[in-house]
Amino acid sequence: NAGVTQTPKFQVLKTGQSMTLQCAQDMNHEYMSWYRQDPGMGLRLIHYSVGAGITDQGEVPNGYNVSRSTTEDFPLRLLSAAPSQTSVYFCASSYSSGGKKTQYFGPGTRLLVL
Amino acid sequence: RKEVEQDPGPFNVPEGATVAFNCTYSNSASQSFFWYRQDCRKEPKLLMSVYSSGNEDGRFTAQLNRASQYISLLIRDSKLSDSATYLCAVTYNDMRFGAGTRLTVKP
Numbered sequence: 194n195a196g197v198t199q200t201p202k203f204q205v206l207k208t209g210q211s212m213t214l215q216c217a218q219d220m221n222h223e224y225m226s227w228y229r230q231d232p233g234m235g236l237r238l239i240h241y242s243v244g245a246g247i248t249d250q251g252e253v254p255n256g257y258n259v260s261r262s263t264t265e266d267f268p269l270r271l272l273s274a275a276p277s278q279t280s281v282y283f284c285a286s287s288y289s290s291g292g293k294k295t296q297y298f299g300p301g302t303r304l305l306v307l
Numbered sequence: 308r309k310e311v312e313q314d315p316g317p318f319n320v321p322e323g324a325t326v327a328f329n330c331t332y333s334n335s336a337s338q339s340f341f342w343y344r345q346d347c348r349k350e351p352k353l354l355m356s357v358y359s360s361g362n363e364d365g366r367f368t369a370q371l372n373r374a375s376q377y378i379s380l381l382i383r384d385s386k387l388s389d390s391a392t393y394l395c396a397v398t399y400n401d402m403r404f405g406a407g408t409r410l411t412v413k414p
């Protein structure tokens with residue numbers, strides 16, 4: 194299993210540009226999520242999905258869109274990038290067992306918005 | 308108030324020391340609790356789950372205090388390789404993280 198994969202690893206955007214961060218998992222996990230990580234702020238949840246066709250907002254959803262058309266893929270879209278969206282983005286997928294949810298992270302995408 | 312709070316550190320300890328981290332959470336309905344380890348410029352990786360009765364994995368001991376709403380991680384006999392940032396995580400409908408505590412173990 195490849196686990197959770199993310200592309201691209203690095204990206205530089207200009208303010209106002211749009212882009213999609215890709216995330217895929219091959220573990221057949223129902224639950225997937227996107228986090229951003231900024232210095233001193235820890236990981237903040239952007240959006241999450243409990244299964245194909247179902248998404249919900251996390252702590253910091255503004256400026257981001259998601260969709261979940263398949264179990265495997267959970268792309269994150271920035272419609273009009275802003276410098277405040279400069280961050281490291283982590284995608285994660287998880288499964289539940291015995292009432293506990295175990296989460297696995299992708300390697301991250303480093304985004305710089307100029 | 309953040310849902311999950313940690314002392315950011317940094318903690319600088321000598322090899323062989325015992326070090327403890329605490330993490331508090333605000334949602335009393337939280338269901339699951341975890342400690343993650345994150346190395347510089349890498350993704351977080353699950354270190355251990357935290358069970359109500361407390362649990363141990365080698366040199367690492369995790370404990371949960373539901374009444375006071377905090378979890379703890381104890382590392383005994385610290386190694387250089389333990390140097391990392393330790394994140395606590397709490398789940399209810401989704402998983403929320405603390406900002407992390409940075410640990411540096413020195414020779």
